[in-house]
Amino acid sequence: MITTVGLDADDTLWHNETLFRLTQQRFFDLLADVAEPETLAQRLAEVEKRNLRLYGYGVKGFTLSMIETAMELTGGEAPPRVVREILASGREMLTEPVEPLPGVDQALARLSERYRLVLITKGDLLHQEQKLAASGLGDLFAAVEIVSEKDASTYARVFARHGTGPAEAVMCGNSVRSDVLPALEAGAWAAYVPYPLVWTHEQADVPEGHLRFAQLASLSELPAWLDEVG
């Protein structure tokens, strides 16, 4: 019996990677004289990955990584205009309006009648809280957990604290690496709802033939799947 539904936020409830890609495009344009977009993308991904253990997830760390990448690619001489534009990009990402993905409102409203909903997300603490507030979805959640890493112990802890343990919980999100695999490892169920874009750091293979796993076309399919298995 499923009692608790964990939900990822970025690219599961609302757009996120699209915004990162738009900002990256702006970054490529800014440095068009310095290198090709492919080179810029690769270097930025390297710097981001290297900085993850220092900055964690979120827009502030991404902004700092863009400045660092610009410095590296210009031999430490990134023009002030480039730095100003990157700062402005970061600020704009933090104030971008939040719009739930189609069908998310209705799916959550229906789920919240039968299950305890818990938001489980990485990213900057304040920014994730602000996005949830701006989305208008906050009241549907019984609890919100903003975490620095999503591994099996995270899910075991969160579903014990806010539910009846991982065996009676399902995690739903767009990242196989962060939402699906560690939730299954913790003994929970998992639903994968792909988003058209995936950050390179989050890419992983979909598990095959797992009894507690389903791939869904949208969050709207989650209630029916839970009726089936629960």
Next chain:
Amino acid sequence: MITTVGLDADDTLWHNETLFRLTQQRFFDLLADVAEPETLAQRLAEVEKRNLRLYGYGVKGFTLSMIETAMELTGGEAPPRVVREILASGREMLTEPVEPLPGVDQALARLSERYRLVLITKGDLLHQEQKLAASGLGDLFAAVEIVSEKDASTYARVFARHGTGPAEAVMCGNSVRSDVLPALEAGAWAAYVPYPLVWTHEQADVPEGHLRFAQLASLSELPAWLDEVG
């Protein structure tokens, strides 16, 4: 009867503001040609305050605010070297070793025998978790809450979740504004342990004649005060 002890982290368990001040000094040196230290300090404080609602608390936001201040004070033309040095300062703050303040280990060990200890702190999620791990104090805490703001509702929620409610809890920290006043407002007890330096944003007057409040010279005095009142 007190069952739960909430503890602030930065400047209560380990040094923090000292490190911010050292970094600020380095920032003043970097921009010595541009403005006097007093002017730089004032402008940086303004930018930090303006950015709080966007960046929240912590080193990443502080780093971005230093770059923004440098840009503002140079008419948008901060030299690349200045930006690189600011980035490096931020990175160094994030990797600085963490050393508990004198007497903190023993005081927490003693408190943990009788009370449930809860760490309640603002700042960057990942960085605060890393500092707690590096301090070696993590095992003494029953729970850790990294929050975006410390107001009365925060304390009511945290002490309900991890204890037996605010009336049976005490909050201990170095900020009258963030640790003492909102905890008292929530109905909890509060102990103020001053640190020699206070960030301008955190300054506030010490409450007078409050029955559930004490000012202590160090955390070592907390067990005796709790014996007295509890």
